[in-house]
Amino acid sequence: MNPDDRTYDGYQRPRTPSILASCTGVGAATTREAALSTPATAPTHDQAADVPLAARARALTKAYGRGETTVRALDAVDVDIARGRFTAVMGPSGSGKSTLMHCLAGLDTVSAGQVWLGDTEITGLKERELTRLRRDRIGFMFQAFNLLPTLTAAENITLPMDIAGRKPDREWVDQVIDTLGLRDRLRHRPAELSGGQQQRVACARALASRPELIFADEPTGNLDSRAGAEVLSFLREAVDRLEQTVVMVTHDPGAAGHSDQVLFLADGRIVDLMQDPTAETVLDRMRLLSGGNPQTPGTDSLRKS
Numbered sequence: 001m002n003p004d005d006r007t008y009d010g011y012q013r014p015r016t017p018s019i020l021a022s023c024t025g026v027g028a029a030t031t032r033e034a035a036l037s038t039p040a041t042a043p044t045h046d047q048a049a050d051v052p053l054a055a056r057a058r059a060l061t062k063a064y065g066r067g068e069t070t071v072r073a074l075d076a077v078d079v080d081i082a083r084g085r086f087t088a089v090m091g092p093s094g095s096g097k098s099t100l101m102h103c104l105a106g107l108d109t110v111s112a113g114q115v116w117l118g119d120t121e122i123t124g125l126k127e128r129e130l131t132r133l134r135r136d137r138i139g140f141m142f143q144a145f146n147l148l149p150t151l152t153a154a155e156n157i158t159l160p161m162d163i164a165g166r167k168p169d170r171e172w173v174d175q176v177i178d179t180l181g182l183r184d185r186l187r188h189r190p191a192e193l194s195g196g197q198q199q200r201v202a203c204a205r206a207l208a209s210r211p212e213l214i215f216a217d218e219p220t221g222n223l224d225s226r227a228g229a230e231v232l233s234f235l236r237e238a239v240d241r242l243e244q245t246v247v248m249v250t251h252d253p254g255a256a257g258h259s260d261q262v263l264f265l266a267d268g269r270i271v272d273l274m275q276d277p278t279a280e281t282v283l284d285r286m287r288l289l290s291g292g293n294p295q296t297p298g299t300d301s302l303r304k305s
């Protein structure tokens, strides 16, 4: 992926209300019914709580391949992501977590259904428009930090905006840097930083343009437990103190325990939704959903402190 695809600008978010993102389509039957009854335009607000949505999808279906080899990675998924919340996406390997994230972020095309980022329907946009939308309105954090080795931490943080020719909002960037505790690391190059510090720089880069939505795909996957826990608390702070919206794909119940709500996927469908999770309640739910045998790493490392 080009660095340009992950660039952003200084989008000003509205004040963030403090309610949970919501989700419809829990369970296969419900998902199908919801898909069938979904009007052409979906609400722009979480109507129960009256807050704007950062993203939403209706009847989102993604199939790979053709004929007998078709894999239905997502099967008529309905999902609402309310602004200002931290949502974790969990599920067994191959359940469609990354595909959901990629479709919501406009990184992948959909086979059927609709996706909105804020009020903008992104399904049907041309690649060029999608690139601009991702650059301007979305922040990304990946397992591999994707930092440029020749640039300092400070330069990496503002690189996407520099590429896009946008002036960083200095006050905001300073707030992000201080929140993430990177002030005394700004002149260091990635090789001079620990894994946790590098991921914090990647986190700052995702936050720097104040995007509408931050997608994090296994952001702790390459980190030791301490650094992983640190990054999770910074994502938590990004939501609580900087009023950002985060969607994180993870396999780890401990990591999901830092979120406000967990979406559970299985076979391309949302099969459950949990509010105010802890590592223990997530693990219990995973056991229940998998018939007592969750294929997950341990939960000790990334518990909420």
Ligand SMILES: Nc1ncnc2c1ncn2[C@@H]1O[C@H](COP(=O)(O)OP(=O)(O)OP(=O)(O)O)[C@@H](O)[C@H]1O
Pocket (backbone or CB within 6 Å): 064, 065, 071, 072, 073, 091, 092, 093, 094, 095, 096, 097, 098, 099, 100
């Ligand atoms: N480019 C592709 N071509 C064909 N099949 C794909 C492609 N990408 C994903 N799939 C399939 O779609 C399904 C969902 O994949 P996805 O990567 O979204 O799952 P996941 O839950 O993120 O898995 P993991 O936890 O292992 O990363 C899987 O069956 C996968 O093999």
